[in-house]
Amino acid sequence: MTVTEPDTTVFDDLESAVRTYCRRFPAVFTRASGHRMWDEEGREYTDFLSGAGALNYGHNPPAVRGAVVDYLLADGPVHGLDLHTTAKAAFLRRLRDVVLRPRGLDYRVQFTGPTGTNAVEAAFKTARRVTGRTDVIAFTGGFHGLSLGALAASATSFKRGAAGVPLGHVTRMPYEGYAGDGVDTVDYLTRMLDDPGSGVDLPAAIVVETVQGEGGLAVASAEWLRRLARAARERGIPLIVDDIQAGCGRTGTFFSFEEAGIVPDLVCLSKSISGYGLPMALVLVRPELDQLGPGEHSGTFRGNNLAFVAAAACLDFWADPRFAEGVRRNAAELDALLTGLAARFTDLGCVPRGRGMIRGLAFTDEALADRVSRAAFDRGLLVETSGARGQVLKIMPPIVTGAAELALGVATLADAIASAARQPAREAAPEPAPDTAPEPAQRAAQEEGHK
Template identity: 55%
Template sequence: MRPNTAMPTDHPTSSSMEASSTSVFDDIESQVRSYCRNWPATFTTASGSTIQAEDGRSYLDFFAGAGALNYGHNHPVLLDALVDYLRSGGIVHALDMHTAPKREFLTTFRDRILRPRDLDYKVMFPGPTGTNSVESALKLARKVTGRQHILSFTNAFHGMTLGALSVTGNSMKRNGAGLPLTNSSKIPYDDYFSGATEDFLWLERVLGDSGSGVDKPAAIIVESVQGEGGLSAARPEWLRALSELCRAHGILLILDDVQAGCGRTGEFFSFEESGIVPDIVCLSKSISGFGLSMALTLIRPELDQWEPGEHNGTFRGQNTSFVTATAALNQFWADDEFAAGVRARAAELHAGLAQIASGYDGAVVKGRGFLTGIKFAEPSAASKIAAAAYERGLLVETSGPEDEVLKTMPALTISSDELVSGIDIIAAASAEVLGAPVYRGEGSDVRGSDVLDGDPRGEESK
């Protein structure tokens, strides 16, 4: 969500206490802050899908910490595990040393996630955030193949450090690098040409032509759903074709599941529906389950060619994150019951958004699972609707190169009643910004399961 970049202005209030409690943010904090410009409340406590502000107002959360809170705020099972561990005097920081919490996490991740999906990966702890995982994946791909170039996709987002920025498409974020971002090229994401041309035709031709002058890349990095790029979702058959292309030419396939992973699309990994097995997988955000910093890089065993210490980070051994991650895996991923519930509620979300979209010309539902939104015909509409929703007590952001998509990302644990409340707020905010919806009889029929069972890119809702 692109923030309101106007310089802060002092607004006198009836409460000097309120003024003093917010002035320090303007006085001391860097101008780079963003979310607080759109949501200026001072937040204090949170539980589940509700956040409480200092002034007593409650907000329904359709943001979930940008996908870092898939199980909601302060889930009691995870909270108890964390508090018990801290009170026990357990070690908190341990770099990559052996600890009991790390052993328990690795054992649980293997038994709950990898083995049931017949996935054989080594687990690397690259550092605390998603961009650390991406950096390690790019470095390893270059080391293993001996090649430098990386291919990524239009409208991709992979992180804010220089290597991750080099494979990111967003021009505003790339401009922040302050220097040329090299050794990467962008290729069209699924449906970039609206079906007008075969997406991989050019790439297949040049990779097979020794006279093309195009160097074979070390890797191709892709998101199954472009969380920051406008909620474009790749079709399973497109991902399979990409995987086959990589294997045919000896190119490593990196799947960035930082935002779409950990259940957000209805399966633990967003690529499960396609049946592909990436060479490298990047995870972060909700892998700790509690909003604590943690990232993983999953590597096919034969690619694990690091020298000891060749990639490291001081905060790659946060044992509190291991504790909550293990609790989350045991609580939610011991069987398929939780994932089935996520898929059912995601269908409810899609149906509600599709009903809203059907009332406005050119509005389209995009995304998959609980990473779903509405693209409106007028690019500025989404930001205005998000602002109007905030005034009604809902936190919802925007996505896309022009912030043209209203992006909903609730906690996977949200109740049906909370989901309906949020959808109702979006409907009211849309009517405030765009006027009353106009439904056109049978043409506005909604098929709520399409986002999971049909074309995962969503459909025009009319």
């Protein structure tokens, strides 16, 4: 596929240098449907990016689009602060009836500002109010957002360095596998918490991702998560699961922690909870922990009624057990395809990571993932990188992508890997202009999914 340079003059002239994805995927997109996008030249792209996890159901799913259009044509209120609306009521009922009750979950729903990082901030505030303690335990490789409290819990030095102020009140612990197979990281955590000589105070909360979407697709095993939840419960520490990227079906079940059989004290959701790319975020809170008073965590756009309408329509999918079965079939198909692909590139040290439909490929040469991503774009496939050094290729097709479409995308990816492996690193991408783009190493780290 030959890609010509689009006219991006207006973006270069007016848009901030902080932009990232458009540097990796330099096209001007005009249309999107399902797992496909088209640019202004009519070129078609397979989307294995899914809005960094915000488009689990693909672009413009017809049933969801229809619900949104009908609501607009009926002059339904779009902005509502936290006023009661029929759209919000419909979403809450669907969430209760389709997701919470069937799983035996008893949560209050706190609507926060419309981004994942705001949900994380709200969860931290709640835990600190309930416990009267200040620090949060977070893990190596974790990413929880870019506002200061959530950023303090995020691990990547490049992101943390942009804060411009000290980031405190977080104690970092090793994620499963971080210290090697011989180190039990839950045992390490509990020893630090229980030893009065460790210097680690009892925290207000523990926050964890079951799959580290921006941390190189590291996965916590079900047993590790169960032991972590038990350790937190025994010490009276609220457990927060950040399910912003790995939730809403991305791992094959609605919540990513279902496989482990745990019940977190707080759950952060955003990205695909609206299912249509409309901004929305919330925190699920155990009723006894719902202790913030009226207005103590607020936001002008916590009442995005279009997002409520879209979210309710997406939950209708989950009301049919066949939908979840289809997602699991798609995940199994993707796993088989990536396993076969990795076997073709053993000379590159190609190893699959992740689980469900949030996957990655790691290589011996940590610079290869960046080259593969760019080569894939040249061939009409959108796929990004993950990890503090951008060292893992991140593969996130919509969870509704079927076997034939997955096979086509992975075949394109295989061709991109073969091409990138032959390409010298110095030719991977043109050097950016000094005043408009970060250095290559920074750029690779910068182009992770944002909350």
